[in-house]
Amino acid sequence: MGDEFCSCDIVHENVIEMVKKKMPQEEKLYDLAELFKVFGDTTRVKIISALFEAEMCVCDIAELLHMTQSAISHQLRVLRQARLVKHRKEGKVVFYSLDDEHIKAIFNQGLEHILEPRGFEYAIS
Amino acid sequence: MGDEFCSCDIVHENVIEMVKKKMPQEEKLYDLAELFKVFGDTTRVKIISALFEAEMCVCDIAELLHMTQSAISHQLRVLRQARLVKHRKEGKVVFYSLDDEHIKAIFNQGLEHILEPRGFEYAIS
DNA sequence: TGTTCATATGAACAATTGCTCATATATTAA
DNA sequence: TTAATATATGAGCAATTGTTCATATGAACA
Numbered sequence: 001m002g003d004e005f006c007s008c009d010i011v012h013e014n015v016i017e018m019v020k021k022k023m024p025q026e027e028k029l030y031d032l033a034e035l036f037k038v039f040g041d042t043t044r045v046k047i048i049s050a051l052f053e054a055e056m057c058v059c060d061i062a063e064l065l066h067m068t069q070s071a072i073s074h075q076l077r078v079l080r081q082a083r084l085v086k087h088r089k090e091g092k093v094v095f096y097s098l099d100d101e102h103i104k105a106i107f108n109q110g111l112e113h114i115l116e117p118r119g120f121e122y123a124i125s
Numbered sequence: 126m127g128d129e130f131c132s133c134d135i136v137h138e139n140v141i142e143m144v145k146k147k148m149p150q151e152e153k154l155y156d157l158a159e160l161f162k163v164f165g166d167t168t169r170v171k172i173i174s175a176l177f178e179a180e181m182c183v184c185d186i187a188e189l190l191h192m193t194q195s196a197i198s199h200q201l202r203v204l205r206q207a208r209l210v211k212h213r214k215e216g217k218v219v220f221y222s223l224d225d226e227h228i229k230a231i232f233n234q235g236l237e238h239i240l241e242p243r244g245f246e247y248a249i250s
Numbered sequence: 251t252g253t254t255c256a257t258a259t260g261a262a263c264a265a266t267t268g269c270t271c272a273t274a275t276a277t278t279a280a
Numbered sequence: 281t282t283a284a285t286a287t288a289t290g291a292g293c294a295a296t297t298g299t300t301c302a303t304a305t306g307a308a309c310a
Contacts, residue, residue, distance in 0.1 A: 010182065011184055019178045020189060033164065039157075041162070045155075053147045056140060069287070070269080071269055074288085089277090093135055093277095183256070196299055196300075198259080199299080
């Protein structure tokens with residue numbers, strides 16, 4: 001009532017209060033969204049999927065995905081900043097690999113969801 | 126060598142071939158990225174986090190998050206299309222709730238990752 | 251029927267994002 | 281040092297995204 005965000009009168013104040021108390025800190029939810037954002041790009045998912053199988057250098061990944069070295073390097077930077085990949089230098093060549101087991105877990109959970117026999121369509125038309 | 130995407134000579138063909146064979150279908154990876162993309166927005170994460178606690182109507186969510194009814198409604202549409210939320214009508218009021226258990230799983234995996242005592246910073250600066 | 255109200259939706263706009271291109275950095279070898 | 285090469289990075293641009301605003305839809309009720 002008289003609220004500046006919603007003109008509705010039907011507001012369940014008790015529910016809102018309860019949820020407000022139970023919800024994680026705003027900052028935590030922000031960080032969570034930032035993490036998922038990193039996974040929310042086809043190129044990055046492909047890179048992660050590739051590194052899931054083997055350590056690879058920038059050049060290998062570019063060739064594998066048929067993309068430019070620059071594009072791959074830019075995305076690897078994002079993955080590095082999110083600490084999802086590690087890198088190891090060997091002369092001029094930089095080898096990338098997955099940083100930890102969490103990625104596999106998150107990744108596989110997502111895959112299960114996708115593969116569920118429910119006729120999903122993520123068309124954001 | 127002579128590749129159109131990378132000017133490097135150091136390409137590990139055997140690794141690339143191996144990875145290429147093992148990687149999931151391109152389409153699956155695309156769908157996976159689309160799923161994560163839905164989780165990759167603060168507003169949507171907040172909505173999911175709220176519905177994690179209780180079923181709520183559009184108006185409740187708008188008030189809880191201090192956002193307009195329109196903004197919330199638009200985001201609920203995205204969540205609906207990704208089949209992450211269900212809705213139930215009761216007169217003029219539409220109640221939303223989480224669609225299934227997978228969300229909790231994916232969500233919590235992400236939180237664990239975030240909460241790991243490693244000094245994470247997802248600053249995409 | 252017409253009015254009220256909860257929600258949905260289309261258009262427009264600003265902010266963000268992912269790529270390309272050019273160039274910088276860093277390492278190796280001559 | 282200079283040349284060659286693997287990777288990194290900044291600027292610019294097109295495409296995408298999230299919000300606002302105005303309006304449409306649909307349900308309850310006088």
